[in-house]
Amino acid sequence: QLMTLARNHRLDLFDGDLRPGLKRDTNGRVVLDWKNYDSIAGPYLSGSAFNDRLPIVAWPNPVSENWPDTKNYASDEAYHQTVREVLEETHKHFKAIGVCDQIFYWPARGEPTPGQYDILRNLGGLIRNVDPQGSILSTLPTWTPPRSPWHSLANLEGIRDMLAPPAQWATYTTYSENSPASLKGKWMAPGTVPFSPSLGVGASPADARAFAWMTMKYGCTGMMLTEVLNWHGDMFDVQADIHTRLFYPGAPAGIDGVLPSVRLKRLRRGLQDLSYLMLLQRHGREDLANNMLNSMVRYAGSEASGDNHEDARLG
Numbered sequence: 001q002l003m004t005l006a007r008n009h010r011l012d013l014f015d016g017d018l019r020p021g022l023k024r025d026t027n028g029r030v031v032l033d034w035k036n037y038d039s040i041a042g043p044y045l046s047g048s049a050f051n052d053r054l055p056i057v058a059w060p061n062p063v064s065e066n067w068p069d070t071k072n073y074a075s076d077e078a079y080h081q082t083v084r085e086v087l088e089e090t091h092k093h094f095k096a097i098g099v100c101d102q103i104f105y106w107p108a109r110g111e112p113t114p115g116q117y118d119i120l121r122n123l124g125g126l127i128r129n130v131d132p133q134g135s136i137l138s139t140l141p142t143w144t145p146p147r148s149p150w151h152s153l154a155n156l157e158g159i160r161d162m163l164a165p166p167a168q169w170a171t172y173t174t175y176s177e178n179s180p181a182s183l184k185g186k187w188m189a190p191g192t193v194p195f196s197p198s199l200g201v202g203a204s205p206a207d208a209r210a211f212a213w214m215t216m217k218y219g220c221t222g223m224m225l226t227e228v229l230n231w232h233g234d235m236f237d238v239q240a241d242i243h244t245r246l247f248y249p250g251a252p253a254g255i256d257g258v259l260p261s262v263r264l265k266r267l268r269r270g271l272q273d274l275s276y277l278m279l280l281q282r283h284g285r286e287d288l289a290n291n292m293l294n295s296m297v298r299y300a301g302s303e304a305s306g307d308n309h310e311d312a313r314l315g
Helices: 002-008 035-046 076-096 115-130 205-217 260-282 288-298
Strands: 021-024 030-033 104-105 135-138 185-188 248-251 259-260
Touching: 002 248, 002 259, 021 035, 030 035, 030 076, 076 115, 115 135, 185 205, 205 260, 205 288, 260 288
Parallel strands: 104 135
Antiparallel strands: 021 030, 248 259
């Protein structure tokens, strides 16, 4: 229900916790059981689950800081060897079913902290050795603001090529350097207001639409919403607007099924706006399309900063 409802609203969802069964053969080498994984993810990766038969745009490789779990290994060497074998098996499987262009790696998935850089550096290095052309996602800041805790940015070049940090730590450009068919590049991600629009319950009707406009204005590869459910705790807490929560479970309201939020409808309208702007561009009216974008949205990310990274130029 979630996947098809999202597709009807011009979004593609992915599951970050789905993983194959991990076993070992008689020689101790890793063997992955893909039966249940493929039965769930396969129809979305192929597109057969959707009415339009178009495959999903992006799906994460299951290897991350959470799996394989470091707690299950007595030494770093044993853990790293297992990770290498799992990476080899996952890459081989996705290549065999012809979906490598849709797969991205997301090694550091926790809240952005300085310690996440070490995870990205270590796991990212293992990933790059196994799959040199793979797309590695980083949701960590790409620059070091003054008087901030971000200090470990060295030696990350080459192991992060999908960039989706929270908007307050993001630096966007006004053009795209990557092929439209590639996952690599900068992705627009939500952050604190006013560095990005709010997708919270109390946001204005224009906020969600503006989020889509900013994605196009800055030539981003796409938008990356790393959490759209937040079905834990109080799902209707209007203060927690950093969580996008575009869908609600119908059960608390006595409804059998998944409910789309009003914010999801507004975001879809913003994505529909982009379709019209793209049509203008393709018909030789790129200047008009850009003027419309610039009149609707002024700044996003670090461009919204004034004298320092915590001071916004506009309310």
